[in-house]
Amino acid sequence: MFQFFEKARPVVEDRGPGWFSAARPLPPEVRLGTVDTLLVARRNLLAIWPASAYRVSVDDIRLLGRQLVLVNSPDGVKHVLATRNDNYERKSPQMRRALEHLIGDGLFISDGETWRSRRPLVADIVHKSRVPVFGETMEAVTLAMAERWARRGGEAFDVLVEMAELTAEIIARTVFGNDLGAEAAHEVIEGFTRYQAGVDSLNIPYFLGFDEGLPILRGPGLRKAAARVDRVIRRVIDDHVAGRGDDKSMIELLVRRQKKNPELGLDVSALSNEAATIFMAGHETTAATLTWAWYLVANAPWVEEAVLAEIERVCGARPPTVADVAELDWCRAVIEETLRLYPPVPILARQAREADSFAGVEVAPASLAVVVPWLLHRCAELWETPDRFMPERFLGSQRPAPYTYIPFAAGPRICPGLAFGLTEAILCFAILIQRFRVRVVEGRAVEPVCRLTLRPKGGLPVVAAARR
Numbered sequence: 001m002f003q004f005f006e007k008a009r010p011v012v013e014d015r016g017p018g019w020f021s022a023a024r025p026l027p028p029e030v031r032l033g034t035v036d037t038l039l040v041a042r043r044n045l046l047a048i049w050p051a052s053a054y055r056v057s058v059d060d061i062r063l064l065g066r067q068l069v070l071v072n073s074p075d076g077v078k079h080v081l082a083t084r085n086d087n088y089e090r091k092s093p094q095m096r097r098a099l100e101h102l103i104g105d106g107l108f109i110s111d112g113e114t115w116r117s118r119r120p121l122v123a124d125i126v127h128k129s130r131v132p133v134f135g136e137t138m139e140a141v142t143l144a145m146a147e148r149w150a151r152r153g154g155e156a157f158d159v160l161v162e163m164a165e166l167t168a169e170i171i172a173r174t175v176f177g178n179d180l181g182a183e184a185a186h187e188v189i190e191g192f193t194r195y196q197a198g199v200d201s202l203n204i205p206y207f208l209g210f211d212e213g214l215p216i217l218r219g220p221g222l223r224k225a226a227a228r229v230d231r232v233i234r235r236v237i238d239d240h241v242a243g244r245g246d247d248k249s250m251i252e253l254l255v256r257r258q259k260k261n262p263e264l265g266l267d268v269s270a271l272s273n274e275a276a277t278i279f280m281a282g283h284e285t286t287a288a289t290l291t292w293a294w295y296l297v298a299n300a301p302w303v304e305e306a307v308l309a310e311i312e313r314v315c316g317a318r319p320p321t322v323a324d325v326a327e328l329d330w331c332r333a334v335i336e337e338t339l340r341l342y343p344p345v346p347i348l349a350r351q352a353r354e355a356d357s358f359a360g361v362e363v364a365p366a367s368l369a370v371v372v373p374w375l376l377h378r379c380a381e382l383w384e385t386p387d388r389f390m391p392e393r394f395l396g397s398q399r400p401a402p403y404t405y406i407p408f409a410a411g412p413r414i415c416p417g418l419a420f421g422l423t424e425a426i427l428c429f430a431i432l433i434q435r436f437r438v439r440v441v442e443g444r445a446v447e448p449v450c451r452l453t454l455r456p457k458g459g460l461p462v463v464a465a466a467r468r
């Protein structure tokens with residue numbers, strides 16, 4: 001029987017030089033009732049898992065009469081995300097309801113025919129073959145941030161906010177083109193941030209018997225936030241449709257496709273939903289990844305040394321470029337290990353269309369299959385010393401066994417921005433670490449929390465000292 005408990009405390013284990021244990025909530029000690037479980041989940045979805053959940057298994061859980069199947073085995077993950085994607089392609093009502101006012105029927109939460117017709121288009125515009133072109137923007141925006149850091153003169157700042165601004169600027173320029181303008185970019189970023197902070201990510205009515213959940217209550221704050229985003233995106237789309245857009249941007253690619261193939265039915269509303277989707281999915285996750293990378297490397301100076309030696313060997317004194325990324329093995333390993341320890345999307349919940357049976361569990365229609373990269377990536381049966389920060393796991397030809405490492409999900413709904421996001425994270429990290437020694441402000445306890453994405457609670461205050 002699966003149990004829920006109260007209170008989570010961050011754990012950091014110190015085992016001496018060469019060893020850093022990445023903070024995680026301590027498995028709760030006191031058993032919780034259903035209401036408390038929901039309250040703790042509302043605060044932090046990572047704080048509900050007891051120690052027994054960090055093992056390979058498939059568990060049948062009930063919450064207010066609703067079935068949740070916790071899928072934490074490579075075979076189970078393969079079944080849900082790949083083999084039976086036809087039955088589990090729908091996102092959870094929680095995810096769909098939380099995002100529908102922001103991205104409409106955008107790819108991230110669509111399914112069925114809408115998903116099938118749009119996926120190739122979106123996947124193509126963020127395809128890895130386009131990454132070298134977008135790479136120039138990544139370099140320019142990161143170098144501009146390095147200049148701003150250099151002028152800070154050692155004062156503390158929240159690196160989570162900085163990384164969100166960095167990746168939002170990169171995605172704004174690549175999706176919308178240079179013509180967006182600073183004010184409009186700020187408007188979209190603010191709108192997204194406020195929306196995410198205010199939105200209900202639990203949708204209790206689903207647990208009370210509404211299979212599709214219920215539309216979330218939108219107070220004036222949430223409405224205003226969604227309207228801010230929508231206004232800017234609509235204006236940009238109108239400009240592009242009227243031929244006034246930057247011809248290298250992702251939106252321009254979508255608009256051109258629509259003009260060439262009107263039968264695709266990409267009307268203005270569909271275009272803006274997909275633009276909002278790429279913007280949201282494409283900046284938040286990379287920002288969280290970079291923030292966690294700073295936290296981990298700041299606590300592992302031996303890793304920092306190896307990274308700097310590699311950058312020196314590959315780039316000498318010049319800044320790393322997108323063309324160097326293929327040779328920056330340590331930088332890549334740091335980002336991959338960061339994504340193992342802190343997967344930005346730590347919970348992937350899918351709703352069963354029909355009854356199913358796997359791993360000895362009878363799955364009822366409309367129940368949730370919950371794949372939790374956060375748990376899977378920290379299973380001692382799958383990873384040696386799972387809490388230890390050890391980028392070496394990803395060096396050389398070593399690759400994790402199939403369906404044990406899924407920061408980008410897996411199967412037909414795998415993240416289409418994988419190459420974009422990985423390249424961006426490696427490049428931004430390499431450019432900034434070459435110039436700055438980043439350290440977490442002394443005495444600061446780091447607690448990972450998850451609402452929609454996995455972030456350090458209250459941000460991550462750091463000091464960045466210039467190296468030369």
Ligand code: HEM
Nearest residue numbers: 107108126281282285286345407408409413415417420421
């Ligand atoms: C480190 C960076 C990133 C991580 C860890 C990440 C992770 C993920 C994950 C786990 C999913 C699947 C979610 C689910 O099944 O519930 C997803 C979907 C998606 N991601 Fe990413 N992502 C990253 C960067 C990006 C970037 C840069 C873009 C676009 C430029 C992007 C666009 C998308 C889109 C459009 C989807 C929806 C795909 C679909 O449902 O078919 N992502 N991402």
